[in-house]
Amino acid sequence: MKNNLVTTLSVLVLLLLSQNASSQSLLETLDKEYPTITEYELATFKGTHLAIGQSIENRRKGTLQFMNMNRFWNLPDNTNSQSFIADRWNARLGLEYSITDRFTVGGGWNSFEKISDSYLKYNLIRQIKHSKKSLSVTLFQHASYIQKNSSLNSTGNLDDVNTRLAYTSQILIARKFTPEISIQVTPTFVRKVTPSSINPNNIFALGFGGRYRIKPHVSIVSEYYYVANPLESVETFGAFALGVNWDVRFLLLQFQMTNAVSMVEDRFITQTRRNFNSNDGNFFFGFNAIFTIHTKK
Amino acid sequence: MNKITSLLLLLILFTSFTTKPSKIITRQGQVSFFSYTTVENIEAKNNQVLSIVNLENNEIAISMLMNAFVFKKALMHEHFNESYIESDLYPKATFEGKIIDFDPTFKGDQTKIIKGKLSIRNITKNISIKTNITHKEDVFLISGKFDIVVQDFKINIPPIVAPNIAKTIATEFRFEYQPYEK
Numbered sequence: 275m276k277n278n279l280v281t282t283l284s285v286l287v288l289l290l291l292s293q294n295a296s297s298q299s300l301l302e303t304l305d306k307e308y309p310t311i312t313e314y315e316l317a318t319f320k321g322t323h324l325a326i327g328q329s330i331e332n333r334r335k336g337t338l339q340f341m342n343m344n345r346f347w348n349l350p351d352n353t354n355s356q357s358f359i360a361d362r363w364n365a366r367l368g369l370e371y372s373i374t375d376r377f378t379v380g381g382g383w384n385s386f387e388k389i390s391d392s393y394l395k396y397n398l399i400r401q402i403k404h405s406k407k408s409l410s411v412t413l414f415q416h417a418s419y420i421q422k423n424s425s426l427n428s429t430g431n432l433d434d435v436n437t438r439l440a441y442t443s444q445i446l447i448a449r450k451f452t453p454e455i456s457i458q459v460t461p462t463f464v465r466k467v468t469p470s471s472i473n474p475n476n477i478f479a480l481g482f483g484g485r486y487r488i489k490p491h492v493s494i495v496s497e498y499y500y501v502a503n504p505l506e507s508v509e510t511f512g513a514f515a516l517g518v519n520w521d522v523r524f525l526l527l528q529f530q531m532t533n534a535v536s537m538v539e540d541r542f543i544t545q546t547r548r549n550f551n552s553n554d555g556n557f558f559f560g561f562n563a564i565f566t567i568h569t570k571k
Numbered sequence: 572m573n574k575i576t577s578l579l580l581l582l583i584l585f586t587s588f589t590t591k592p593s594k595i596i597t598r599q600g601q602v603s604f605f606s607y608t609t610v611e612n613i614e615a616k617n618n619q620v621l622s623i624v625n626l627e628n629n630e631i632a633i634s635m636l637m638n639a640f641v642f643k644k645a646l647m648h649e650h651f652n653e654s655y656i657e658s659d660l661y662p663k664a665t666f667e668g669k670i671i672d673f674d675p676t677f678k679g680d681q682t683k684i685i686k687g688k689l690s691i692r693n694i695t696k697n698i699s700i701k702t703n704i705t706h707k708e709d710v711f712l713i714s715g716k717f718d719i720v721v722q723d724f725k726i727n728i729p730p731i732v733a734p735n736i737a738k739t740i741a742t743e744f745r746f747e748y749q750p751y752e753k
Binding site for chain 2: 304320333
């Protein structure tokens, strides 16, 4: 009889167990069926340009970007000015093409100082989703050629061809902390020979950038470049920008307030001659329209 | 007496094991959606949809990752995840429901209604979908079409792009189920 009781009990337990196993909901069963694959963070920033500088982002393979970038400003002490903030205008026309998902070539022409520039951008490391230690790293190499002096930005005459060329190397490091907040740090090295011999030829700088997404299509962005060994012959300031990025389908619109007149990396990082305030001549209004075309079907 | 009890127990044991629900599963289910407007056509496809059916009580569950949808244009994929669906916050879309009057032993084609709850962006709506079910040997094929009203799931569409995105999104699915083994 005692034996019987044990059997009954054990069977009951078994029954209970088998019932338990089947009471798991179907959705819970499915959750365990997801394969473990590495997912990469998407859209740390919305564009390949953060505000005035580059972001870690590259477009996917076969994407062509047409960039129209502008800076408007007023001349100081211009009492006859008929315009609101557009006594002067610097326009940059640029193209970017993504050869692979990670590698982009680009170039452009700037009306201010008549600068031509070109660059290569390679996305070395992509941030992995749900990983606390993962970062995105992009390498950026830039070269520019200046043809015209401007009193606003000049460091001397440009007779020697070496003084017309400049090279910028950047390591862009960024992390998307939350869906809203992304931060970027950019160690920068600029190689340029200026007409004045007291200036350093190798300049080191550190860029800081961030975005805060306030709405699904709108984010606030800011950038600041700290220069470790600035030019000696003229007074320079760190380039700063505060702006709004608004993406509308294949068009990214960027509006910014900045103290940098140039849109060329080596120029605005090392040679921003104005401090950031709202005085005429110091305040630059930036407007960029970046249009994306997918050439690959 | 002893013999009878043990026999009875054995029987209970046996039935408890045989009544263990038999399930069918797919790991490569297909879900695609289309937005047709006069301005622009948008379509995307997800080939990694999970679905399971319990043939004992005809319950069905579907689960998919939103970022597994593939678009023709890369930027559409980014905007879909980042700006519309917000897949960082709501990575999955799920469905839980029941196939009404479904007879799993019937071989061939049958048309049935699936009623249940569709969850996108943590918003749950009751829907019923007309489906075709084909049963051949061990394989079940369930397919169908239904419409999703964009506004139901509080998807933020800026007025400037409103003409490009349809108010209702046509959705299609096709699941080929195999017997489920743990």
